[in-house]
Amino acid sequence: MPKILWNHCLRDFLRDTSCPLWLLLLAGRHKNSDVNRMSSYPMPNHDTDELFLCQALDLARQGIGLTSPNPCVGAVIVDSKGQVVGTGSHTYDGLKHAEILALEQAGEKARGATLYINLEPCSHQGRTAPCVDALIAAGIGRVVACMEDPNPLVSGQGFAKLRSAGIEVSFGLLEEQARALNESFAKYISHHIPLVTLKAAMTLDGKIAPPQKQSTNSAARSGGTRTDWITGESARAHVQELRHQHDAILVGVGTVIADDPLLTDRSGSPRRRPLLRVILDARLRLPAESRLAKTAQEDVLILCSFAEDEKKKQLQKLGVRVHQLPPADSDGRPDISAVVRLLGQMEITSLMIEGGATVNAAALADGVVDKVFLYYAPRILGGTTSVPFAGGVGFASISDAPYVKSARLHRFGEDFAIEGYLKDPYA
Numbered sequence: 001m002p003k004i005l006w007n008h009c010l011r012d013f014l015r016d017t018s019c020p021l022w023l024l025l026l027a028g029r030h031k032n033s034d035v036n037r038m039s040s041y042p043m044p045n046h047d048t049d050e051l052f053l054c055q056a057l058d059l060a061r062q063g064i065g066l067t068s069p070n071p072c073v074g075a076v077i078v079d080s081k082g083q084v085v086g087t088g089s090h091t092y093d094g095l096k097h098a099e100i101l102a103l104e105q106a107g108e109k110a111r112g113a114t115l116y117i118n119l120e121p122c123s124h125q126g127r128t129a130p131c132v133d134a135l136i137a138a139g140i141g142r143v144v145a146c147m148e149d150p151n152p153l154v155s156g157q158g159f160a161k162l163r164s165a166g167i168e169v170s171f172g173l174l175e176e177q178a179r180a181l182n183e184s185f186a187k188y189i190s191h192h193i194p195l196v197t198l199k200a201a202m203t204l205d206g207k208i209a210p211p212q213k214q215s216t217n218s219a220a221r222s223g224g225t226r227t228d229w230i231t232g233e234s235a236r237a238h239v240q241e242l243r244h245q246h247d248a249i250l251v252g253v254g255t256v257i258a259d260d261p262l263l264t265d266r267s268g269s270p271r272r273r274p275l276l277r278v279i280l281d282a283r284l285r286l287p288a289e290s291r292l293a294k295t296a297q298e299d300v301l302i303l304c305s306f307a308e309d310e311k312k313k314q315l316q317k318l319g320v321r322v323h324q325l326p327p328a329d330s331d332g333r334p335d336i337s338a339v340v341r342l343l344g345q346m347e348i349t350s351l352m353i354e355g356g357a358t359v360n361a362a363a364l365a366d367g368v369v370d371k372v373f374l375y376y377a378p379r380i381l382g383g384t385t386s387v388p389f390a391g392g393v394g395f396a397s398i399s400d401a402p403y404v405k406s407a408r409l410h411r412f413g414e415d416f417a418i419e420g421y422l423k424d425p426y427a
């Protein structure tokens with residue numbers, strides 16, 4: 001039986017002030033145990049449901065980087081004595097959905113048992129048969145889920161089919177966490193474009209780099225260690241986690257010329273598809289000797305408006321993909337909305353824009369940004385020539401300026417970050 005990842009669960013409980021103290025103590029006492037032992041304690045139903053859903057969510061999180069373009073799903077089957085009899089975590093390459101893996105483990109013990117799952121079981125034929133049919137056939141007695149499936153092909157129909165087969169169904173517990181986990185899937189499955197997150201690291205006064213000529217880092221260029229990072233180690237390690245959660249990352253060619261970044265996922269966690277590194281580069285200025293070009297293995301995609309044949313061939317020879325898009329009327333550069341649509345066609349469910357100032361401004365002006373993750377270091381750079389978070393002409397009035405909703409504050413040592421939404425990914 002796989003060991004439960006209690007740490008994530010406990011962190012969530014500690015954040016949740018409504019969680020009873022006795023439950024925290026109990027969970028703490030058993031943080032190295034498995035649910036089989038834990039379930040021998042008599043607990044009110046609601047809290048037991050929450051704990052098993054927590055386990056399902058932890059199993060679902062194991063799929064980060066491995067499930068896209070599918071959602072992250074974890075399932076736990078618990079018999080009438082409170083014993084865990086099956087668990088499952090979906091991966092795209094593994095094909096089988098989490099509840100099917102859990103049912104296979106449970107075998108006959110699934111009869112009359114409860115399924116805990118973060119997402120509504122599917123009711124449609126996809127790459128696999130509908131999970132609801134398998135759950136009904138296995139005699140599952142009760143289903144407790146965090147949320148409805150945002151997939152328009154399911155959205156409530158899975159629950160309806162289970163109910164019509166006499167299975168007790170409830171959902172809504174830990175819904176916020178479950179929705180956050182699969183927000184890019186929700187955006188992609190309804191709109192066929194990725195969820196777009198704008199990420200930047202800046203000083204308290206909103207500067208993302210010192211004046212341009214000083215920002216060129218020779219150590220980075222020669223593959224050495226950078227010493228001019230704005231934020232500290234723990235914020236930068238978190239950026240790697242964010243990259244791991246994304247299918248693609250995007251910068252402008254200005255950032256490549258200034259910083260010579262690698263733009264790789266260095267989280268150390270496994271991923272199914274390589275992180276797609278996308279560069280907006282209207283005239284194909286990307287240096288062939290850049291680290292991006294040198295490390296390209298068909299995972300670097302340049303989006304240009306005009307491509308000189310020889311340069312295009314040179315980059316393609318290095319393993320860089322070059323795609324030409326019709327130039328936008330305004331500035332002859334690739335239109336960012338068209339870029340986002342193109343990435344959607346490539347089954348990219350999540351895109352993180354990492355700047356710089358020109359691209360940040362263009363993305364905000366085009367209205368493609370769904371959420372922001374903005375890191376702040378306690379420094380003040382000042383200066384009229386240092387690089388602002390967003391350049392361009394900006395917004396004409398306060399009322400036109402995008403409003404960041406549901407903002408959450410994260411601490412990384414002395415640094416902090418604001419995570420918030422410009423649009424509801426589920427809308």
Ligand SMILES: NC(=O)c1ccc[n+]([C@@H]2O[C@H](COP(=O)([O-])OP(=O)(O)OC[C@H]3O[C@@H](n4cnc5c(N)ncnc54)[C@H](OP(=O)(O)O)[C@@H]3O)[C@@H](O)[C@H]2O)c1
Pocket residue numbers: 199200201202207208209210212215230251252253254255256258259280281282283285333334335336354355356357358359360362387391
């Ligand atoms: N602290 C941070 O988080 C962070 C992150 C990234 C960058 N930076 C800093 O930002 C600075 C670079 O900023 P930047 O403004 O020069 O570079 P940028 O935004 O990365 O790149 C801008 C360039 O991208 C090209 N581009 C192509 N299509 C575009 C489109 N649709 N919209 C906008 N640009 C498009 C344009 O060049 P063409 O017209 O030739 O195509 C444009 O000049 C550097 O100093 C870097 O260190 C900081």
Ligand SMILES: [Zn+2]
Pocket residue numbers: 097121122123130131132
């Ligand atoms: Zn399914």
